[in-house]
Amino acid sequence: MSTMNAQLPGVFYRRPSPEQAPFIEEGGTVEPGQLVALIEVMKTFNEVKADRSGIISKFLLGDGDEVEAGQGIVEVDEA
C-alpha cells in the first residue's frame, strides 16, 4: 500500500461539481494518468491524476477539505 500526496495546497474535491458523482469511489481501480480529484487554488481547479496503478483503498480527505502541499490524499493498493 502506498499514499499519493498533494502537489498543491488548496481545497480538495472528489467530484467535478457538487451534484455529480465522484471521479472514483473507494475500491475502484486506477491507472497512471487517471483523474482522481481536483485541488482548487488561485481561482483554478487543478487536476490530481494517479501516478501509479492499483486499487483505491481509502481517501484521506473529504470533499471540500483544505489540503496542504505534500499532505497524503489517497491510499492505493498497488497491484
Added chain:
Amino acid sequence: MAETTVRLPEARYEFGGDEFVFVELDREMSLQANFKAMAITGALRDRELEGVVDICPSNASYLIRLDPGKLHPTELVEELRRLEHSVGELDGNRVVSTRIVDVPVLFDDPWTKETLLRFRDNHQDPNVTDLEYAARINGFSTVEELIEAIGSAPFIVTMLGFVPGLPFCYQMVPRERQIEVPKYVRPRTDTPERAFGYGGAFAVVYPVRGAGGYQLFGIAPAPVFDGTQSLPDFHDRIAFPQPSDILRYRPIDRAEYDHVRSEVEAGTFHYRIREVEFSPTAFLENPDSVNRDLLEELYR
C-alpha cells in the same frame, strides 16, 4: 450652493509602510477636497523631487509612492505639509488647464443587462434592474429621468485607479443633486469591458472585463484603456482619462453605438475634445452657468 460652505478638516498624514505616504484631506467626498488634492499633487509634480516614484491624486485624498532609499518618508511628509500650506487653500484666481470630452454611453444595453441579470443574487433588489433600483432610491419616477440627470451635467475625473485607466468621475452638481447608489452586496465576478457603472457618488467606465461591484447602467462604445495604443487618442499614453478631465456622458442610441464601435474597430475613432481653462472658484460659485459654458464649448 451647499458645496461652497464645505470646510475641509486638517489634512491627515499617514505612512503606508516605507514606500507610501497617504494624505486624507477629508473623509467625505466634495469637489473642494478633490480640487485641493489636485492642487497639492500638481505642485509636488512641479517640484520634481528625487525619490518620488508615483503621484496619485484620489477623490478626497492622495497617495505618493516613493523610493525610501532616496527619500525618507518623514522628509516627504514635511515637504507635503509645506505644500499644503502654500497651495492647498483654494486660491480664487487659480485656473486649471484641462479638457472637456464627449463620452457616448448606450444606457440599458443588452450586454450589461445580461451580466446584471446573471448576478441578481448579489444585488440589494433581485427583482428589478440596476437602473430601476437606482432611479427608485434616488427619487426619480422613471429610468429615463435618471439617465437624463446623468447626461445633464458633466463629471470631473477625481481619481484614476483600481485597474489601469479606470476613471472615478464625480458629477459637477451640488450635493443635493448628486446621484448616490450602494455597491453590490457581494461583488460580481464578471463585468463587460467598457461597462458604465455607478457606486457611491461615482461613475466609472470599466477599462477591462473583470470583477466589479458598481451598479451597471450601460456601456460605452469607445475604450478608456488601450494597451496596444492603436487608436489616435492613445498614441501618447495607454489610459485616456486624466485627473481633472471633465467628461460629459452623453446618452446615445443603438445605431450610434454600432457606428462608434465600427470606427473603434477600424482604428479611426477619436474622442471629441476641447481644451478649456477651468476655474474651481467660479465653478463653486455658479455651477450651472459654468457647466452650460463648458457644454457649449464642447459642442460648438
Added chain:
Amino acid sequence: MNEVLVRSGGLYTTVQDAGRDGHYAIGMPPSGAMDRYSFTIANLLTGNPGSTAALEATYLGPELEFTDSRTVAVTGANSSVTINGASAPMWTSLRVGPGDVLGFGPLKTGARPYVAISGGLDVPEYLNSRSTYKLTGIGGFGGRALAEGDRVPLGRAQDAPAEGTTVPEEFLPEFPDVVELRLVVGLCSYRLTENALNSFFDTTWKVTKDADRIGYRLRGGTIDFVERQQPFGAGSDPANVVDLGYPIGSVQIPGGNEPIILLNDAVTGGGYATVGTVVSADRDRIAQTGTGGYVRFNATDVDSAVQARQDRDAWLHKLRTVLSG
C-alpha cells in the same frame, strides 16, 4: 535564435523582473518578483544584473529544456530540483547544455521558486519592464503564464560565477510555520475599535485558497468597525470609505472577517478602509507563504520599516561580494 523550451508551465509561472514603476497613478500596479530577495540571488548566481527578468513559479515549478549552454540557478521555495531527472542543488550556479531538462518535484516549504538563466529572459519590454501583468495581458511572455510548447527568448549571457558556486547557509531564507509580518498601522485604522486592533495583532491568521499575486485573503478572526454615520460618497458598508489609493502591502478587511493583503499585481485603489501596511522587505516572506500557511502581524513604525529595507539590501550587497570573491 536563443531560447528555452517550456515542456510544462507548472501551476503558474510568469516572467518577472524588478517591476514596472511609475504608472501607479493611472491604476497600473508594478508587478515584478514577489520575493525580491530570492529573485535577486537567482540572478547573481547566473551572472545577471540583480534586476534581470527571471521566472517566478508558484507551488509547482515548470519543466524547461535548454537549447544552448547556460548557467541556471533555482532559489526561493524549498523544492526538489532535477536536471535530466537527477537531483540538483538549489541556491547554486548550475551549468546546462543543449537538450538538458530542468524539472521540479514536490515543494517542501515556501511557495515560490525562482529560476534565473544567464543572459536573462529576453521578452519585449513594455513600459520599461518585462514583468507580466496578467489582468490586462501585458508584459512578460504574451502577458500570461507559461504553457507547454512556449519558446522563451534568452539574452546574451555574461560571465557567470563558476559552476557549483553556492550561497552560504547564513544567507538562506527561513520558512517558519508561522510567518511574522511587520506592519505599520495607519491609513484608515481609525475605523477599527481598539479591541479590534488588538485582536488583529493577537490572531494567527490562516492563508486561504484565494492567495495569489493580486492579494492574500486570510481567515481566523473577526474585526469590529467603529460605528458611525457613513460620510457622503463612501457607501453604506461600515468597511467602506470614499474611494482612495491603496499602498502595496496594505491590509483591508471587507466584511470584517477576512483581511486581504494587497500585493504586486493588486488594484491600486478602491473603497475599503485600509488599516496598515506590511513593510516592503516582508513582502518577500508573504511571497513564500502559501495557501494553508499562517501569518501574524507585528506593529512597527516607519523608521523600522525603512531600516528593514536597508538591512535586506545591505545583506544582498554583502552576498554579491561573497559570490564575486
